[in-house]
Amino acid sequence: MLPETELNPYGVDKCPETYDEYSFTLPELYRHVAKEELREDDEVREKALSEMRQWIADNPHIRKCRTDAKFLLRFLRFRQFSVPMACEALERYLTLRALYPSWFTNLDCTEEGMQEVLDSEPISYLGQDAAGRAVFLVRFGRFEGEKHNALQDARYMALVLESVLEWEELQVGGLQVLVDYTGCTRGNFEKWDTHDLKVVMDMYSRSYPLRYAEIHAAKLPKFAVPVIETFLSFANPKMREKIRITCELFRPKSEQSQLHLTQECPLVKMAPSLAPYPVEKCPKTYDEYKFTLPELYRDVAKEELREDDEVREKALAEMRQWIVDNPHIRKCRMDAKFLLRFLRFRQFSVPMACEALERYLTVREMHPNWFKNLDCNEPTMKEIFQNGPFIPLGRDESGRMVGYCDFARFDDEKHEPVHDGRYMALLMETMLESEEFQIGGCQVLIDFQGSTANNFEKWSTTDMMIMMDAYSHSYPMRYGEIHTAALPKAGIPVIKTFLSFASPKLREKINCYSTSAELEKHFEGQLKPIQYGGTLDLEEPRRALWKLLEEYREVVLGLDRIEIDVVIYPQYPLPLCIPTMASVQKVDKCPEKYDQYRPVSSALHRQIARDELREEPAIVEQALQQMRDWIAKNPAILACRTDANFLLRFLRVRKFSHVPACETLERYLVQRQRYPAWYSKLDTAEPWVQTMIDSEFVIPLGRDVLGRIVFLVRYANLDVDRFEVTDQIRFFTMVFESLFADELNQISGIVCIFDETNISMRAFAQWSMTNIKNYIECVTKALPIRVKMVHVANMPLFGATVGEWVMSCCSEKIRSRLKCYRSVEELITKTDLLKLLPAEYGGTQKSVDLRNQLRKSLDHHRNVILALDDMKLDEKHCAAMKNQSNPSNGDPGIIGSFRKLDVD
Numbered sequence: 001m002l003p004e005t006e007l008n009p010y011g012v013d014k015c016p017e018t019y020d021e022y023s024f025t026l027p028e029l030y031r032h033v034a035k036e037e038l039r040e041d042d043e044v045r046e047k048a049l050s051e052m053r054q055w056i057a058d059n060p061h062i063r064k065c066r067t068d069a070k071f072l073l074r075f076l077r078f079r080q081f082s083v084p085m086a087c088e089a090l091e092r093y094l095t096l097r098a099l100y101p102s103w104f105t106n107l108d109c110t111e112e113g114m115q116e117v118l119d120s121e122p123i124s125y126l127g128q129d130a131a132g133r134a135v136f137l138v139r140f141g142r143f144e145g146e147k148h149n150a151l152q153d154a155r156y157m158a159l160v161l162e163s164v165l166e167w168e169e170l171q172v173g174g175l176q177v178l179v180d181y182t183g184c185t186r187g188n189f190e191k192w193d194t195h196d197l198k199v200v201m202d203m204y205s206r207s208y209p210l211r212y213a214e215i216h217a218a219k220l221p222k223f224a225v226p227v228i229e230t231f232l233s234f235a236n237p238k239m240r241e242k243i244r245i246t247c248e249l250f251r252p253k254s255e256q257s258q259l260h261l262t263q264e265c266p267l268v269k270m271a272p273s274l275a276p277y278p279v280e281k282c283p284k285t286y287d288e289y290k291f292t293l294p295e296l297y298r299d300v301a302k303e304e305l306r307e308d309d310e311v312r313e314k315a316l317a318e319m320r321q322w323i324v325d326n327p328h329i330r331k332c333r334m335d336a337k338f339l340l341r342f343l344r345f346r347q348f349s350v351p352m353a354c355e356a357l358e359r360y361l362t363v364r365e366m367h368p369n370w371f372k373n374l375d376c377n378e379p380t381m382k383e384i385f386q387n388g389p390f391i392p393l394g395r396d397e398s399g400r401m402v403g404y405c406d407f408a409r410f411d412d413e414k415h416e417p418v419h420d421g422r423y424m425a426l427l428m429e430t431m432l433e434s435e436e437f438q439i440g441g442c443q444v445l446i447d448f449q450g451s452t453a454n455n456f457e458k459w460s461t462t463d464m465m466i467m468m469d470a471y472s473h474s475y476p477m478r479y480g481e482i483h484t485a486a487l488p489k490a491g492i493p494v495i496k497t498f499l500s501f502a503s504p505k506l507r508e509k510i511n512c513y514s515t516s517a518e519l520e521k522h523f524e525g526q527l528k529p530i531q532y533g534g535t536l537d538l539e540e541p542r543r544a545l546w547k548l549l550e551e552y553r554e555v556v557l558g559l560d561r562i563e564i565d566v567v568i569y570p571q572y573p574l575p576l577c578i579p580t581m582a583s584v585q586k587v588d589k590c591p592e593k594y595d596q597y598r599p600v601s602s603a604l605h606r607q608i609a610r611d612e613l614r615e616e617p618a619i620v621e622q623a624l625q626q627m628r629d630w631i632a633k634n635p636a637i638l639a640c641r642t643d644a645n646f647l648l649r650f651l652r653v654r655k656f657s658h659v660p661a662c663e664t665l666e667r668y669l670v671q672r673q674r675y676p677a678w679y680s681k682l683d684t685a686e687p688w689v690q691t692m693i694d695s696e697f698v699i700p701l702g703r704d705v706l707g708r709i710v711f712l713v714r715y716a717n718l719d720v721d722r723f724e725v726t727d728q729i730r731f732f733t734m735v736f737e738s739l740f741a742d743e744l745n746q747i748s749g750i751v752c753i754f755d756e757t758n759i760s761m762r763a764f765a766q767w768s769m770t771n772i773k774n775y776i777e778c779v780t781k782a783l784p785i786r787v788k789m790v791h792v793a794n795m796p797l798f799g800a801t802v803g804e805w806v807m808s809c810c811s812e813k814i815r816s817r818l819k820c821y822r823s824v825e826e827l828i829t830k831t832d833l834l835k836l837l838p839a840e841y842g843g844t845q846k847s848v849d850l851r852n853q854l855r856k857s858l859d860h861h862r863n864v865i866l867a868l869d870d871m872k873l874d875e876k877h878c879a880a881m882k883n884q885s886n887p888s889n890g891d892p893g894i895i896g897s898f899r900k901l902d903v904d
Contacts, residue, residue, distance in 0.1 A: 019053060019067060045073070048083050078171075083526055117152060154196070157200065178218075179216065205235045276558020280334070281329060304347075323354075342476050344439060349684070363469060371425050374429060374557065375556075376546075380422075384415060388542055389410045389423075396524045404444075404529065406449075421466065449486040459494060482509050485518055594643075600744055608747050613747065627647050634666075637874075638873060639871050647661075681866070685862055696714065700735070702836055705832065708789075709748065725768075757793070789819065793827040
């Protein structure tokens with residue numbers, strides 16, 4: 001029944017003093033439907049409402065929300081009383097409204113434009129059919145093709161949906177829709193652009209909690225087919241299954257009811273699954289991406305992946321261009337969702353994402369019997385699915401997919417490793433089509449209880465190598481924690497071998513427990529299976545998994561159409577060795593637990609540490625403790641890394657005297673905040689950085705015989721018209737930060753070679769005296785760098801003045817380590833550095849290899865360098881700010897050093 005009186009608005013206090021009491025007052029038909037189709041009864045409803053209200057109250061992103069039962073039951077009934085899924089549906093609904101306020105807010109039926117559409121009656125409510133479903137007739141030709149634009153029509157549709165969703169009969173019974181296209185003109189369709197169609201279908205298909213029965217469309221004109229096809233391409237597969245289109249008018253099934261449709265009507269059923277994506281690498285246009293996930297995922301994407309609209313758009317454009325330019329990739333999916341798998345996996349470092357894509361495609365090509373033709377309808381796949389060895393349980397509060405593996409359910413006799421591997425590859429490909437999975441990642445719980453020796457012994461070393469490469473390297477999977485329990489003794493040697501092929505980062509995430517009981521605490525609330533003391537019946541997520549596999553069947557099979565020439569990738573022998581991203585350390589100044597000091601593995605560097613730095617385990621432990629205590633008690637330091645690797649940079653440069661080390665750390669933090677243009681937002685993935693690398697302006701050459709890292713600087717290679725002083729300093733800083741993340745470099749220090757051959761006068765003129773003074777002060781007093789030697793060759797006379805000013809700002813120790821040469825030949829003759837120099841100097845190394853090593857190093861440390869911005873200092877309480885020394889008081893004795901050289 002339609003309400004005849006005007007109702008008052010509901011409260012939107014997310015934490016009201018009391019909640020309304022709900023009583024089910026609908027006819028018995030709806031009670032029966034609710035029970036059979038939605039699993040709704042009084043106990044389930046009451047518990048679900050309570051949990052959902054608590055979730056809303058605890059959610060910091062939802063500031064105001066209706067919490068009355070009728071509103072929340074929209075989403076609970078929509079998701080068959082799965083509270084996590086209902087909460088996700090609510091969040092999606094609120095997000096859509098917030099993203100498109102002009103479409104979905106201020107929906108006033110008395111508004112003039114809305115009244116005009118209402119008077120045309122394009123949508124009519126016909127009543128309820130025998131099954132209790134609300135039936136609506138949409139006469140599409142009554143939407144004005146010219147008078148009203150797409151936005152006005154969409155607002156009217158949203159108004160209708162918001163109104164009818166207040167009916168509990170519709171929430172429970174769902175709806176049936178009849179669409180009549182009689183009388184439509186081209187204007188009815190052409191006013192809708194692709195973006196409009198996508199937003200409206202998101203409303204119908206995903207964001208509004210609508211339970212569709214059948215959708216029948218009639219008299220669709222041929223000229224409208226392309227628009228409708230585009231429109232339906234944005235629908236979810238479940239909705240598309242319910243759509244039938246005919247060229248005839250609707251015919252009644254019987255004279256008793258005009259609301260029943262004939263099943264014999266010549267209707268065209270929509271495809272039951274998503275269609276495969278095109279693999280044309282140079283399409284005429286690319287799909288336009290819009291972030292429509294709940295706010296939780298937007299936050300995770302921003303905080304963990306550094307993803308925002310600008311970064312995403314730029315990265316997609318660069319990655320697409322890279323694919324287009326890559327002659328070895330012949331065919332590839334270019335849609336945003338596919339490419340975002342790899343960009344999100346590599347935190348939007350385009351070079352590393354491209355490398356990850358290349359690796360993924362190569363592994364699929366190298367092992368087609370493992371990773372191609374993954375068909376969920378294949379008999380073996382169905383058998384493994386029926387056994388239920390791996391089931392996604394749902395998403396936890398952090399948005400991560402939680403996967404449960406009952407390892408004993410992998411058949412130890414009937415199925416070979418390649419069969420089990422293919423099944424897991426099918427699951428990964430399917431899950432990776434979900435953007436929530438790409439962003440949130442996954443947590444995995446593995447129970448080995450009941451496993452036999454055959455479960456492990458059937459796996460050969462090669463099998464394990466291939467499968468771990470997929471898990472750990474080749475598939476863009478973002479893992480949270482991995483918890484395993486009850487591993488039998490027979491499985492220990494096999495699992496050890498298996499994990500030896502994993503990346504260190506993955507191994508760090510694995511936790512092992514003796515018994516299955518210890519696994520219970522890691523299942524979250526609604527996701528805890530019954531056998532672990534929870535309430536989750538695994539049959540429910542198992543059914544959901546099968547629907548998902550069927551839904552994406554064609555999409556997964558369509559991946560086989562991608563083509564890459566693997567002959568040119570001999571660098572990918574298994575196990576593959578592409579470097580992983582370095583782990584980002586927390587900036588908690590008072591963590592609950594500190595990491596332990598471990599001496600470096602190099603005997604040479606351990607000896608250097610003892611001889612030059614007084615580094616002994618007892619001294620190190622004491623100095624680390626003192627420095628950590630100082631950080632914890634220092635009111636000026638608001639956030640700071642306290643891991644051993646970071647603090648040892650400062651302790652080693654000050655030879656484990658913790659007071660000077662603390663002072664250097666404080667200066668380091670001060671300078672980072674004082675000169676943000678130099679030291680903040682240092683993203684190694686930016687295109688200009690790649691250009692700088694390619695120019696070979698700076699190249700690390702490797703270690704000399706004393707274990708010191710040597711790098712070569714050639715200003716003649718720098719495009720001084722493009723790159724200003726700030727760019728140069730930012731690049732130097734990225735190189736330094738990546739180099740000194742390695743403890744061997746902290747210990748041995750660096751050797752700098754400046755080849756000034758063909759340097760231009762502008763390269764010197766760029767640097768003001770103030771910039772020189774400030775930067776030298778940073779390098780010598782704030783950056784924890786052990787400069788062991790500086791070699792300068794071919795300094796032109798016009799550069800002598802700048803060189804003198806630079807050295808006047810340096811300490812006597814640095815000045816004593818400067819060596820100047822009239823030519824590069826003299827440098828080579830008087831040093832033992834020839835073997836390290838590039839081939840153009842007569843050395844043995846290829847510049848392209850050195851360049852690529854630098855690129856990989858910077859990409860590897862990208863997140864670590866960016867995360868340095870998270871360290872904060874209150875400069876008002878900082879002693880280093882009050883006691884700045886004057887670097888210009890350096891010994892002037894160095895002045896004239898450059899002039900002593902007879903350089904033309």
